[in-house]
Amino acid sequence: MTTKPISSNIAESTEEVRELFRNAVLAREKAHCIYSGHKVGAAIRTNTGKIFSGCNVENSSYGGCICAERTAIVKAVSEVGFLEISDVLVVTDSRDPWPPCGMCLQVIGEFGKNPNIYFANVKGNFSLKKFIEIFSNPFRRGFLSSK
Ligand SMILES: [Zn+2]
Secondary structure, eight states, X not given: OOOEEEEEEXXXXXXXXXXXHHHHHHHHTTOBOTTTOOOOEEEEXXXXXXXXXXXXXXXXXXGGOBOHHHHHHHHHHHHHSSOOEEEEEEEESSSSOXXXXXXXXXXXXXXOSSOEEEEEETTSEEEEEEHHHHOSSOOOTHHHHOO
16 A cells, blocks of 8 residues: 655645645635634546545535535536546645545545545645545445345
């Protein structure tokens, strides 16, 4: 499994990763986060190479909040239908980059077998983990057809 140390920086990464980062940072600026005060951006790349981005959208009824990762995925599915996610990048302004939450990992697992998960801060420091490293046993659709 591939795991990069927290000291990795986007500037020293590949153009593919830098492109995801730029998209996530731009989306983050649109965050509606008047309750948490935390702007979060995300970008996903599908197996066709297309990138979709999203931000967190909070709501006064907290259950109506949606994370940046799920915003990006919902946008992607609504535009292209079923897709396979190859990469996810999440960016916040925290010193220690945040991984996707459990709910987002479950949704990522619906559309990606084992994508790369980058979690970064706005300074470009990031970690890279494979999906399965941080969510080893997602609930997959196969469970629904087994008895
Ligand atoms: Zn989340």
